[in-house]
Amino acid sequence: MIYIIQNYWQAFLYSDGYNMTGLAMTLWLLVISCAIGFCLALPLAIARNARNPAIWGPVWLYTFLFRGTPLYVQLLIIYTGVYGLSFVHNQPMLADFFKKGIDCTILAFCLNTGAYTTEIFAGAIKDTSFGEVDAGRSLGMSKWTLYRRIIIPAALRRALPVYSNEVILMLHATTLAFTATVPDILKVANDAYSATYNPFASFSIAALIYLGISFCLIFTFRKAESHFLAFLKP
């Protein structure tokens, strides 16, 4: 265990000398996929609640497809599958994108977390009490202002506890990145394991780091909940 820590602590935390690895890579994956997933989910959640089936239908299909299949399958399709298609292969820009493990990983993660987040936000938007909407309308708010001032802020607050769960699940999901050769914490642990044949020590270190990140996230979200949901306190 000590040997592994001495030899791999740098790789576990931030770099193996050439690339960003370990903790830094995992956090980067988490932040970028949650950020893009969030931006994707917000408009889709509004569209999911639309009355026109031509608008909510495609969004429903998207969330159904991405929530009904494992992330590993999505990653495999994007990382190993898409590059084999001839039109991707022949177009230099697309080929360049799908050749890199990290691009494919981030794309798969964004689409996956976007689908879950869409459903979370859509549920929260649907729960808006009609009194609030009526009150906004009676003040002469346009639809845009109504969403910006009333519906979205309240819905995001209500969604916070469930969303925090989704972020932690996303942290757990980032471990799949190592199957696409992205050097995250688990990849470093796997390298340490193949070099030392000591699975318990190598993977325990990774588990401890993930546990630490989970606790930090839980703590942060608890703080955020007590701030944003202060009005719900007894």
Add this chain to the structure above:
Amino acid sequence: MFDLAGYGPQIFAGTVTTVELSLLSLLVSFAIGLLGATAKLSKSRVLRGIATVYTTIIRGVPDLVLMLLIFYSLQIWINDLTDWLNNLQNSIDFEVSLNPFTSGVITLGFIYGAYFTETFRGAFMAVPRGQLEAARSFGMRPSKVFRRILFPQMMRFALPGLGNNWQVILKATALVSLIGLTDVIKAAQNAGEGTFRVFYFVSIAGLVYLFLTTISNSVLILLDRKYAVGVRKAVL
């Protein structure tokens, strides 16, 4: 309907493996969850402590990390144990080797047992105390109270959480192909690499999962109806 290029039987066998793996893991984690919830709600401080440490650590660490940790370490521990036993009594020489399926069931059951513990804990607490007291005052033994009163009512509260956990387990079985099990993903990958149509075959694996999750959704709706018999719903 689909052109499977002769890989149909393998993909079907992989699908069966996936379903078996998830059902067995569900069984194991269901049992662990019931035990864990009982431990968490017991009066003994030691039991509560053990259960809390178990759920906190397991739910804080990604399932893939735990899976690799347990899969690679379990075999080493078992080897150490059998070696020790062999040294103890020289006459018998035996070995136990784990195949990916068994260790998949053990690890998935152990991991999702923690999630089930939390689900059952909440559901146990949702059953009104008076019900249990009434049962006890009728002279029912604890096992009978559990079977007749606590379990049927608890299931109604637990079902949404259980359904969620089941869907997560079903999708988590995808990870077991990483430790060498020939499940539907591995079969699809083999087929894709054999025919140079990876996209097509992995998409079929995705469709299989989609089919399984959709079916289990409908079963869950039926179960929900069964356990909610006798509950009046407000008509809006």
